[in-house]
Amino acid sequence: MAYVELKYGPEDNVFEEKHPLIQHKITMIRDKETGTNEFRKCIEEIAMLMGYDALRDLPLEDVEVETPIEKTMSPMIAGKKLAIVPILRAGLGMVSGITALVPSAKIGHIGLYRDETTHEPHEYYCKLPTPIELRTIIVLDPMLATGGSAVSAIDFIKQHGGRHIKFLCIIAAPEGINRLHEAHPDVEIYVGHIDRELNDNAYICPGLGDAGDRIFGTK
Ligand code: PRP
Ligand code: URA
Numbered sequence: 255m256a257y258v259e260l261k262y263g264p265e266d267n268v269f270e271e272k273h274p275l276i277q278h279k280i281t282m283i284r285d286k287e288t289g290t291n292e293f294r295k296c297i298e299e300i301a302m303l304m305g306y307d308a309l310r311d312l313p314l315e316d317v318e319v320e321t322p323i324e325k326t327m328s329p330m331i332a333g334k335k336l337a338i339v340p341i342l343r344a345g346l347g348m349v350s351g352i353t354a355l356v357p358s359a360k361i362g363h364i365g366l367y368r369d370e371t372t373h374e375p376h377e378y379y380c381k382l383p384t385p386i387e388l389r390t391i392i393v394l395d396p397m398l399a400t401g402g403s404a405v406s407a408i409d410f411i412k413q414h415g416g417r418h419i420k421f422l423c424i425i426a427a428p429e430g431i432n433r434l435h436e437a438h439p440d441v442e443i444y445v446g447h448i449d450r451e452l453n454d455n456a457y458i459c460p461g462l463g464d465a466g467d468r469i470f471g472t473k
Pocket of ligand 1: 342366396
């Protein structure tokens with residue numbers, strides 16, 4: 255595929271992670287010698303580190319708490335519980351990283367697969383927590399390639415009433431970021447690393463191969 259320039263940055267809701275721990279773990283998952291067990295562990299840890307960053311604006315409210323010394327007012331997360339929505343299959347690998355941070359989060363699922371020839375996404379499952387319109391929604395997928403799957407998933411969420419949406423991916427191609435931002439400019443996109451380009455099979459280069467196969471040990 256022809257080289258595509260990335261058109262958007264932090265001022266457009268597109269945030270690339272710079273933390274050395276995230277970069278280190280991304281190198282580990284790129285390595286074709288990294289086995290399923292280590293791969294899954296790294297995906298979970300990267301999701302947790304990215305979630306820590308992406309959730310920095312969660313609303314807080316002061317509640318009363320009694321310490322061993324005295325009563326005081328202290329902040330806790332406010333509002334309706336967070337909704338986590340992994341895109342099946344590979345997004346599942348990131349869920350435990352986010353629930354480690356927010357154990358009370360509700361979890362929805364969107365099932366999409368990419369047609370191997372057209373690279374267009376096909377939906378096979380969608381179940382979201384209600385009331386979705388009152389929740390901050392974190393959509394998870396390690397790979398943002400053409401952007402077709404992410405755009406479709408967020409289309410579904412919006413059709414069900416979802417509004418406040420953040421998208422977390424570990425590796426993205428410029429094509430995917432451009433397409434997702436153009437379709438859903440209100441969605442914050444957090445990306446672990448922006449790679450060079452897509453190849454003729456719409457795989458991210460250098461990428462990490464097929465994320466679902468590497469998480470689940472299929473091929
Ligand atoms: C992969 C990946 C994304 C999608 C990205 O899933 O996990 O969902 O491709 O590609 P796109 O940006 O071009 O849409 P895949 O369709 O291979 O399904 P799987 O997770 O079940 O393997
Ligand atoms: N899906 C993947 O798992 N990897 C890619 O590089 C592109 C789409």
